[in-house]
Amino acid sequence: GAGVSQSPRYKVAKRGQDVALRCDPISGHVSLFWYQQALGQGPEFLTYFQNEAQLDKSGLPSDRFFAERPEGSVSTLKIQRTQQEDSAVYLCASSLIGNSDNEQFFGPGTRLTVL
Amino acid sequence: KNQVEQSPQSLIILEGKNCTLQCNYTVSPFSNLRWYKQDTGRGPVSLTIMTFSENTKSNGRYTATLDADTKQSSLHITASQLSDSASYICVVSEKGWGYDYKLSFGAGTTVTVRA
Numbered sequence: 001g002a003g004v005s006q007s008p009r010y011k012v013a014k015r016g017q018d019v020a021l022r023c024d025p026i027s028g029h030v031s032l033f034w035y036q037q038a039l040g041q042g043p044e045f046l047t048y049f050q051n052e053a054q055l056d057k058s059g060l061p062s063d064r065f066f067a068e069r070p071e072g073s074v075s076t077l078k079i080q081r082t083q084q085e086d087s088a089v090y091l092c093a094s095s096l097i098g099n100s101d102n103e104q105f106f107g108p109g110t111r112l113t114v115l
Numbered sequence: 116k117n118q119v120e121q122s123p124q125s126l127i128i129l130e131g132k133n134c135t136l137q138c139n140y141t142v143s144p145f146s147n148l149r150w151y152k153q154d155t156g157r158g159p160v161s162l163t164i165m166t167f168s169e170n171t172k173s174n175g176r177y178t179a180t181l182d183a184d185t186k187q188s189s190l191h192i193t194a195s196q197l198s199d200s201a202s203y204i205c206v207v208s209e210k211g212w213g214y215d216y217k218l219s220f221g222a223g224t225t226v227t228v229r230a
Contacts, residue, residue: 031216042204042220075128091158101147106158
């Protein structure tokens with residue numbers, strides 16, 4: 001498939017557990033974004049990578065959230081000691097380069113439910 | 116804080132009818148505005164993009180308008196089909212060196228088309 005893929009599609013975690021969410025961007029896309037989408041809301045920016053460099057992590061809500069893209073392709077969003085307020089859909093998007101003229105292509109998201 | 120407001124929050128229309136969705140934004144300086152369609156359980160997909168100098172853009176039965184002076188945009192769906200049932204999200208990007216990758220998302224309008 002040529003699109004952005006994410007796994008798992010659904011994740012249920014007990015409060016306090018650590019989770020790892022994976023994103024496979026479109027091959028050749030330099031830029032990668034993570035978003036958090038609460039129910040009934042638009043996505044909110046979390047972090048931005050250009051290749052393996054994390055250029056902006058201003059949207060990460062706490063130090064429990066950590067993202068990496070070590071080889072400039074696949075990215076992982078890790079949430080430590082999950083809380084109920086972390087329940088949301090986590091969307092990954094990629095684009096050729098990072099400026100707004102380039103469309104961001106979104107994956108299907110990972111729905112995280114923290115019990 | 117939200118710089119993009121959409122209305123209505125939701126609407127129901129009969130198959131074959133038209134509808135118009137509204138978007139007001141305060142993002143400045145303005146770079147471009149996109150309308151995205153998000154099917155349930157899927158990531159958003161771009162429908163149209165408009166820059167400051169464009170005031171209308173069509174994509175099949177979807178027509179977007181932009182008034183950059185009043186900072187308003189609309190998305191008109193003509194002859195609706197059942198497959199148009201989705202959330203439509205207005206997304207505005209800010210023009211600026213180094214950070215114009217950041218997108219501001221509206222909360223979306225949920226459209227339900229009934230037979």
